Structures are given as C-alpha cells and as structure tokens.
Amino acid sequence: MDIFYDVPLEKLNTFRLKVNAACLVEYDTPEELRTIPAELPAPRKAIGGGSNLLFTGDFPGTLLHSRIRFIQPVEMQEYVLVRVGSGARWDDLCAWAADHGLWGIENLSGIPGEVGAAAVQNIGAYGIEAGDVVDAVECFDTRRQCPVVIKGADCGYGYRTSRFKEDWKDRYIVTAVGIRLTREYRPRLDYGHVRAALEERFGSYVLEQGELTPARVRETILSIRRTKLPDPADIGSAGSFFRNPVVSRDCFDAVVRTAEQRGFGTVPHYDNGDQVKIPAAWLIEQCGWKGKTLGHAGVYGKQALVLVNATGQAAPADILLLEEQIKASVQAVFGITLNPEVEHV
Template identity: 45%
Template sequence: MKDFCNYSLLKHNTFGMDVRCARFIEFSTVEELRGIVLQTERFQKPLLFLGGGSNMLFVGDFSGTILHSGIKGIETISEGDDIRLRCGSGEVWDDVVEYAVSNGMYGAENLSAIPGDVGASAVQNIGAYGSEVKDLIVNVEAVDIQTGDICKFTSNDCHYGYRDSRFKHEWKNRYVITYVTYRFSKTFEPKLDYGNIRSFLLAKGIDEPTARDLRDSIISIRNAKLPDPAIMGNAGSFFVNPVVDEKKYSALHEEYHDMPHYLLCDGRVKIPAGWLIEQCGWKGRSLGNAGVYEKQSLVLVNHGGATGAEVVALCERICEDVWKKFGIEIYPEVNIIR
C-alpha cells in the first residue's frame, strides 16, 4: 500500500492539471482496501476514487483523500461457449483488449485505445465505434465503503445506459470496484459499419479483416483524430453525444440536410456533439490556454498551462452556443472535480 500527503496529481490526470490532493492512498489487494475503508473516519473528506484520470478534470487542488486501485491481474476463469477474463480494476483497459486479441478472445476490438483503467470501464460504460463495454461485462466486484463488505453485481444490476451506470448515481462514492469479469467470444464477428472503419480497411486493401487488423485500424483512426495526452493534455471526448426524439430530429433535418445521425433501437436519434460544436464555429478556437482540438471538435485540450477553470469556462461557452443554435443541450462526459 502507498500513502502520501500533499500529493501531486500531475501524473494522474490526462488533462495535465498541476494540482495536489491532501492525501493519496493506493491499494493493491482487496484486503488492503477493506482495511482502508474501515478507517475512513481518519481520512480527510471528501473521498474520491481515481483510476487512470483519463475522464477527470480537476478545477483546483483536491482537499480530500483519493483512493487509487493498484489491483492487477488478468485471469481466465471460464471456458465453454465463451471465455471469461477476471481483471483487476487497476489494469489498463487497452492492455486487456490487447491480451484478448492476442489470445483468440473476441468482442472488444472496437473498444481499442480507449484510455483508462478496468475499474473506470465499468463505471463509465465506455464505448466507441458501435460497441459498449456493458455487452462484455459479466459481473463487477466491489467493496462497500460504508461497511467493508465485498459485493458482486451482475451487468443488469448496474443499470448500464449510454455512458452511464448506477456507479455514477446512487452508487457514487459508495462502492470501490476491485475486479471486473468480461465475456469474450471464441468466434470473431467484426463490426465494421460504424464511422469510417470499413473504408479505412478497404483503403489498406483489407476486405476480410482479422481481429488484429480491426484493432490496429481502430488505433490508427483514433490516433489520427485524438491528440496524445503526453503532448497535449486532454480527456478524449469531452461531451456526451446528445440523443433527441424523432420530432426534434426531423425539425433539425429540414434545416440541416447533411447533419450526421445514428438511429437508436428505441426510435430516438443520436447526433454527434462534435458536429454541433463545429457548426457553432468552435473547431480550433481557444479561450485562454484551453481550446477545441483542431482535428476533432469533441475534444477540449490544454495548450499548456491551462487551469481547470479555463476549461470549464470554455465548456460552458460551447454548451451555450449549441443551445442557442440548435436548441439541444450537450453535457460533459468528463467528471469535473471542483
């Protein structure tokens, strides 16, 4: 276990915010975590559970205690019609995808190169290119921070929705995730019809891709439009793509015939937030040291020395302009820690 006071979080958030927390505790086993939570009355409040910091924006120093998972391990626990991997919450998510592809376990290829840890994948219901991690999750193991009890939840228990789960609502600050078990298929069934995946593969002369081909292509596509946090601080997609009803979509389509959209199974329509933001003229623009990435309007970036307050101010301006132009509310996907 690691325990530090007045600890720098610079290396623990991909936005590159040079902030500190009052106390930082990293646990590497479930028993260490249980020992910690039974002593929480001794810690500075509030408590915050931090993974890889790829979905966090710190507005300033954090006055409480941060708990960080160092639980590692990828274990095959079941083989039958499918293969199940039990993964420590401190494992890097993309390392799990690489492990699966390298060992003939399929279903996560479209989720390649999404930053963050295993624990965060189960909180956020990460998704990309037509796939969501909820469709792979079998169960989530956690420790109840109020009692120290070990709990196990099925995917259905977690009430997963679009970038959403109970861990972001009534379970927030209640459970610390320790392990996630994922289900993979022994049969590769590629998903190629979202975004420009198929055209990218065809441009490379690949019409029947392997899982490795698909993973490598997803990584290349993402790298081409998303900045490297090591070079330019960012948290990936900053905003959730809004979902509107058919009536609202039809009204917008009358005016914006080229508006990209994705039909959902419930009849509603998802509209890319990046497109809305670009139509409002924000692509490549900045406020202070915070800006909108020149290659992808969904991404807010730290041009160097940006404060969390500058990023929040930029976010608020963008949301206001999208509402004025389209009558659509967009919201941050990133967790803003004040």
Template identity: 45%
Template sequence: MKDLKDYSLLKHNTFGIDAKCRRFIEYTSVEEARQAAAMLTDEDRPLLILGGGSNLLLTDDYKGTVLHSGINYLKQIDEERVKCGSGYDWDRFIDYCVTHQLYGAENLSIIPGEVGASAVQNIGAYGVEAKDLIEEIEAVEIATGNIRVFRNEECEYSYRQSKFKKEWRDRYLITSVTYRLSKNYAPKLDYGNIRSALAAKGIENPTATELRKTIIEIRNAKLPDPKELGNAGSFFMNPIVSKAKYDELAAQYANMPHYTIDTDHEKIPAGWMIEQCGWKGKSLGNAGVYEKQALVLVNLGGASGSDIVRLCEAVQKDVKEKFGIEIYPEVNVR
C-alpha cells in the same frame, strides 16, 4: 499500500492539471482495499475514487481523499471469460483478448484508462460499450468493508452511465471486473469510418488483429496524445434526441450525421454540432477545441481546470443557441 498527504495529481489526470489532494491512498489487493475503507473517517470526505484520470477535470486542489486501485492482474477464467484487477490497463486487456482469439472488444481499442473505470463509466466506441462485455464486478463497500459482487444487470447500464456514477457514487471500491468475450468472431464495422479506413488498405473482411490496428490508427489520427497535449478524449456526450427533434434539424441540415437508437430516438454527434458553431481549432486563452476533432477540449499549455470549464460553457451555449440541444460533459468535473 500508499498513504500520502498533500499529493500532486499531475500524473493522475490526462488533462495535465497540477492539482493536489489532501490525502492519497492506493491499495494493491482486496485486503488492502478493505483496510483503506476501514481507515477512512469523516475528515477524509469528500472522496474521489480515481482510475487512470483519463476522464477527469480537476478545477482546484482536491480538499478530500483520493483512492486509487493498484490491483493489477489479468486471469483467464475459462474459454470465454477474463477477470482483471481494477487497476489493470484497459488497452492491455483488449490486446490480450485479440491475441488469444477472444472477440467482441476490438472496437474499444486504445481507449485510455483502467479496467475499474470501464464498469463505472460504461466506456464505448464505434458501436460497442463495456456493458456488452461485463459479466460481474467485485467491490468493497466503503461503509462496512464487506465484499460485494454485482451482476451486469444490477448496475443499470446506459449510455455512459451506471449506478456507480449515480446512487452508488463513492460507496464502493471496485477491485475486479469479469468480462465475457466470444470465441465466435463477428466484427462490427458499420460505425463511423471503419469500413472506409479498411477499404483504403484494401481490406474487406478484416481479422480481429487488422480491425484493432485500424481502430488504433483512426483514434490516433483524430485524438491528441495526452503526453503532448493535455486532454480527456471526448469531452462531451453525444446527445440522444427525439425523432421529432431530429426531423426538425434534418430538414435544415441535409448532411447531418446521426445514429438511430430506436424508433423514437436518434443520436447526433456533438462534435459535428460544435464544428458547425465554428469552434473547431479555436481557443479561449490556454484552453482550446482540438483542430482535428471538435469533440475534444485540450490544454494548450498552462490551462487551469477553470479555463477548461469556461471553454466548455461557451461551447455549450453556442450549441444550445444554434441547435436547441443541450450537450453535457462526459468528463467528470471535480
């Protein structure tokens, strides 16, 4: 177990913000997670349970204790179930699934981060969400050190939300996640530009390997490499609006993209609205809106967390004024 003081989080956040935390604890087993929970006192608060830092914006040095899982394993339980330690790399899990003919996760390829965060954030892309795959989560309750097992339905998953982000926040150290895949391949190709990207390569019925490769190519073409340009991927959640609000905007913007949620709600891409407001490729100081994808805010070099927040608020203000819609960060701002 690591237990360090005044620890730099530069390598633990993809925005490239050089902030420190007062204490950093990394556990590599369930027993160490229980020991870490027992070590914590009131002086350690506030707590920050950190995954790969790909969904985090630090606005200052963290005055409390950061806890990170180093539990790093993958185990196939049976024909369709895979159990991963919470510190296991997410895309390594996807790669394993595709390689071993376990289907359903292909569209979530190359999302940065660790397995534990998938159960908190309910990550998603191209019409698939982690909740579609998660069967159960094992965690250590910080207050008691007890091991808890949560079924999918207990977590109350919704768009980028779970009870781990709300009432269970900072109460549990996730130690593993069990996923149920399928041996029957039923690719989802109708979200975004998947079909057109496949068609450009002359592929009509892709294998899982071809679909994964195409998803990776699409993401790499529009998302910057955090090693070259600090970012946390999609910064804003796509807003879900009423059918009445959608109809009002559709009358003004004939080509407005949208995705039907149900008979009463539509999802409108936040990136499209940001681009309509003229922000794509623009910047405020050292913080900018990525030139290839307006949903992504980037550290152009030397930006502080406060710089990113100031840009975020300016973008939110313009979208609200133009469309009458509030957009909210997907990123955890701390």
C-alpha cells in the same frame, strides 16, 4: 497500501491540469480497503487514470487508486472468462486479448484508462460497449464495508452509463472485473469506417475469406483513433467533453430551420424513438469553435467534441471558461443545452 499527502495530480488526469489532492491512497488488495484510516480527509473518491475527469481545483479529500493489476484467464466451455484487476490499463487488456486471439474487445482498443473505470463508465467505441462483455464486477461496498460481486446484467448498463454512475454513485470501489471473450470468429465491422479501413489495410480478400484476427482489427482501430483523437501523452484532454444531445422532434425541426437559414447544410442526426440525437461535435463546429483556443484551453482541430489543454499550461478555470462559452454559443444559435460527459470533480 501507500498513503500520500498533498499529491500533484498532473500525471493522474489526462487534461494534465496542475492541481493537487489532499490525500491519495494506492491499494494493492481489496482487503486493504477495509483498513483505510478513518481520519483521512473526506470526501473519498475512486480514481483510475483520470481520463474522464475535470478537476475544477485542488481536491480536498482522499483519492483511492487501485494497483491491482492481474489478468487471469479461465477457460469455460463456450467462452474464455478473464478476471482482470481494476488497476490494469484497459488497453493492456485489449492488447493481451488480441495477442491470445480472443474476440470481444478489439474494437475498444486504445481507450485510455483502467479496467475498473471501464466497468463503471460502460466505455464504448465502434459498435461495442464494455457492458456487452462484463460478466461480473467485484467491488468493495463502502457502505457495508465488505466485498460484493455484482453480475454484469445487474449493472444497468446504458449508453456510457451504469448504476455505478447513477444510484450507486461512489458507493462501490471496483477491485476486479470478469470479462467474457471468445475464440469464435466474431469481428464486428459495421460501424463507421471500420470495414473500409480493414479492406484498405489488408485487402477485401482477407474479410471475404474470414481471415481477420483480433490483432488485425485492433491495429486498424488504433490507426483510425490516431487520426481523430489526441494522444493524452502529447495533448491533454479527456476525450469527448460533451454528451450528444437527445432532443424532441420540434426542437430538431427548429435546428433544421436554423441550419437552412445560416447555410450550415444537412443536420446529421440519429432517430432515437420519439426523439432525435444530434452530434454535439456538429453543433460546436457550426458555432465556429473547431480548432479555436481561448486562453490556455482549446477545441481540438480534428474533432470539435474534444476540449484540450492547448498550451499545456491550462488551469481548471481555462477549461471551465471554454466549456461555458461553448455551451452559451450552442444555446444561442440552436436553443440546445449541452451537458458535459466529463465528470467535474
């Protein structure tokens, strides 16, 4: 375990904001979490790659970062259980699974961040969520100061959420995750343009003959993502900044009327029981924000849901101002309040 003080976080947040943490602990085993000195500054917060975080200023407490990075497969009868250290990069796990011909997480290729956070966030993309494959989550319970294993089925996984983000917030530190993968041919292609992109890349024959591999799907997903999302190595961002709002039918009808009056065209939406989900990216785009900059912050030109550190010099205040102005425009035009997906710390 290493303890660092007054630590620059530029490389520990994908927005690349130049903020500092009072203290950072990097631990190598779950047991070390019991021995963290009590006098280190509060509050304590687990952190992965900082790809879903917006630091609103210097962090006054202690960040806890896992360096537990193993990938350990165990063959079961119907599936392959892979135990993975929380500090392993999620995409390294996806690459490992693809190299070993294992299905289950190929559609989640390219998502930044670490394995521990993936189980907290219930990351999702192209019709798959981490919660679909999490068998169990090994944690350190900071309240009882002991290790616990929580079954995936008990983690309360929902759309980009889990009990780790709700009633268990900041209680458990994830140290390893058990992921269920399979050798059975099981591509999931019916989301977005995945099937069409695979046909274009490998020919429809490959799909018809059942000759896809996890590696081929992964390669295709990575290429789709490259066309839509900024690479954090080039442009700072935290991915999708806002949640897609879920509104009442009356509210949706009002949005449709606004769209007609203002010539915005058809409102994209997904029925969600009595309610309707509207893509936040569409609302933001109609308000004229796509590709715009404000100070050092901006809205990504290829995807309006992604706020970026446009000049590389953005301070937290730049991102917060842009967030506020986007929310105000969407509220003024559509009467809808956007909520951030990205966690403000």
